[in-house]
Amino acid sequence: MPRLPRADWYDLTRDMNWDFSYVTEEDVFPELLSNGFGVPKQDWWTWDEPYKITYAEYVHNQAGKDAGLFTVNNVVGRSKIFENLEPGWMAATLAHYGAIAVGEYQAGIGEARMARFGRAASWRNMATYGCLDETRHGQLQTYFPYQALNKEPRLDWAHKAYHTNEWGMIAARHLFDDMFTANDAVSMAIQLTFTFETGFTNLQFLGMAADAMKVGDIDFGALISSIQTDEARHAQQGEPTLKILVAAGKKDVAQNLFDRMFWRAWKVFALLTGLSMDYYTPLEHRTHSFKEFMEEFINTQFIDQFRDFGLEAPWYWDQLLNEMNWVHHAYHLGVYYWRPTVWWNPVAGTLPEERAWLEEKYPGWNDSFGKYWDVMGENVRAGHPELTLPETFPVVCNSCQIPLCTPAGYAAGYLSSPLPLLLDLDGRRYTFCSEPCKWVFEQAPGQFKGHLSIIDRFLGGVIQPPTIPGALAYMGLSPEECGQDGTNYAWAHASVPVAGGVGR
Amino acid sequence: MALFPVQGIVEGDFVVVLVPVDDTDPMTVVAEKIAYHGIGKRVAPQDRPLKVRWNGTVLADDSTIAGLGCAPMDVLEVLYA
Structure with missing residues (x-):
């Protein structure tokens, strides 16, 4: 059967835009689901994706990817690779699956919203593929851990985590509800596909895929590499949407949408990827520090791309650069100390050689963060590991929902005050970890003020009994x-603080 | 007497912790209750008395939450004198 070249029919078949006569534009694209920000509909019809694909090509490509991926999974499932993974890497993969897998399904809801409420037929076409992508990612990242449940039962958190009130999952849901479940199609294209996927998923997926292969976890490496190829395609919905907003004089709208989500994404990635890269990945397999990765892939490549569209780095740029030096070190301490509240076994990552690496990558780390590990290590060696376990809770930020670690930034010399920021609104007190988090809240207080953090729930009597158990x-x-503790306190017994550093 | 939640920071620690105190506790007791969650656990102890700072002011040892008019979830810093 003769086939026309794609270029001869692609534009015709994907462009199904028309003027409505039986219904109003507002009825078809209600603002709540499809905020056009006042851009004329004809402008939206110029939407043109940089990467073209047809349904036949999509199916062919995806089938090929899955065939390769499931072959790897099948072979690895019969091997001892999983059993031989190092504890730190196991922690990283368990954290990843729980935090990400069901969120992918939720991203599918977002893509489906753009597939219905996107302002141009070409965009809706691309979002349809995006919806299929995210469904695939949800299926893969629940199926792969399911295959290994007999080796690590807590891999069921790949499915379970999202349905719990575990504090990190409250943070993830708070972010993803803002980004897509409770978002309109146009804002989502800027915040999900451009800001989050173009900017940040590279960090999690490309970085972790490379690390996985070095560690020898070819199953996980192949999985997230395959996912990233989909992300790289459907993330491109952001760019044409951004161009149309800017061309229509809505640069301030695009900048605001970007600034709000870039900060939110940063906080969650510092928690998830920061710990994986700088503490959980075995030392011999680390190529970049988290900070170096951020500087190369986010602060340089991504922001350069952003500036090409005429936009600027967010107003809080200096604060972001500041936090890159310390915040994920504090989050790691918090996750380790409050380790009963997570579904993986955190490793300390503070053996003498690991501390030397941290000191090299983050000069001053031993003085600013090593001192906490020194005290905890002494307690373990004195036969009191219970002193490294919590008897109360950290207060969490009412924006990012992550524990308030401002004292760490102050103690390390990066902040001028250890105090969190407070806001009293409508008879309720809100606490924030940083100016940008408070600013994010204040951009849409009606959207956020009713949410109860894990601490609000504790104080409000929702959590009973009001105890750690x-x-x-x-x-x-x-x-x-x-x-x-992922290594049964090996770190504490291997390192003894000495003047000016750490020795054995 | 009433349980009163505050946000506690131990000087030198890395995190803000939730601490239930009693609104009639003198600041010496409030300091101990907050310090319990940080000193000797993540922050090395020192042989000096503890003080409480609220809104930038170091409080008298015999002052109380109720007497000062603190609000729930106010931030109290514990530091060595």
Whole structure:
């Protein structure tokens, strides 16, 4: 059967825009689901994706990817590769699956919204593929861990985590609801596909794929590499949307949407990827520090791309650069100390050689962060590991929902005050970890002010009994599921603080 | 007497912690209750008395939450004198 070249029919078949006569434009594209920001509809019809694909090509490509991927999964499943993964890498993969897998399905809801409420037929066409992509990612990232449940039962958190009130998952849902579940199609194209996927998923997926291969986890490496090829395609919905907004004089709208989500994405990636790269990935397999990765892939490549569209770095840029030096070190301390509240076994990552690496990558780390590990290590060596476990909760930020670590920034010399920021609004007190988090909240207080953080729930009597065990049960964590030290305190017994550094 | 939640920061620590105190506790007791969650656990202890700072002011040892008019979830810093 003769086939026309794609270029001869592609534009015709994907452009199904027309003027409505039986219904109004507002009825078809209600603002709540499809905020056009006042851009004329004909302008939206110029939407043109930089990467073209047809349905036949899509199916062919995806089938090929899955065939390769499931072959790897099948072979690895019969090997001892999983059993031989190092504890730190196991922690990284368990954290990843729980935080990401079901969120992919939720991203599918977002893509489906753009597939219906996107302002141009060409955009809706691309979003349809995006919806199929995200469904695939959800399926893959629940199926792969399911295959290994007999080796690590807590891999069921790939499916379970999103349905619990575990504190990190409250943070993830708060972010993703803002980014797509409760978002309109146009804002989503800027915030999900451009800001989050173009900017940040590269960090998690490309970085972790490379690390996975070095570690020998070819199953996980192949999985997230395959996912990233989809992300790279459907993330391109952001660029044409951004161009249309800017061309229509809505640069301020685009900048605001970007600034709000870039900061939010940063906080969650510092928590997830920051720990994986700088503490969980075995030392011999690390190529970049988290900070170096951020500088290369986000601060240089991505922001350069952003400036090409006539936009500027966010107003909080200096604060972002500042936090890159310290915030994920504090988050790691917090996750380790409050390890019963997570579903993986955090490793300390503070063996002497690991501390030397941290000191090299983050000059001053031993003085600013090593001192906490020194005290905890002394307690372990003195036979009191219980002193490295929590008896209360950290207060969390009412924007990012992550524990308030401002004192760490102050103690390390990066902030002028250890105090969090407070806001009293409509008879309720809100606490924030940083100016940008408070600013994000204040951009849409009606959207955020009703949300209860894990601490608000604790104080409000939602969590019963109001104790550590009560809170763990509320988070869906049975004693068998609660995180424990990933190396049975090997770090503490291997390192003894000495003047000017750490020795054995 | 009433339980009163505050946000506690131990000087030198890395995190803000939730601490229930009693609104009639003198600041010496408030300091101990907050310090319990940081000193000797992540922050090395020192042989000096503890003080409480609120809104930039170091409080008298015998002052109380109720007497000062603190609001729930105010931030109290514990530091060595």
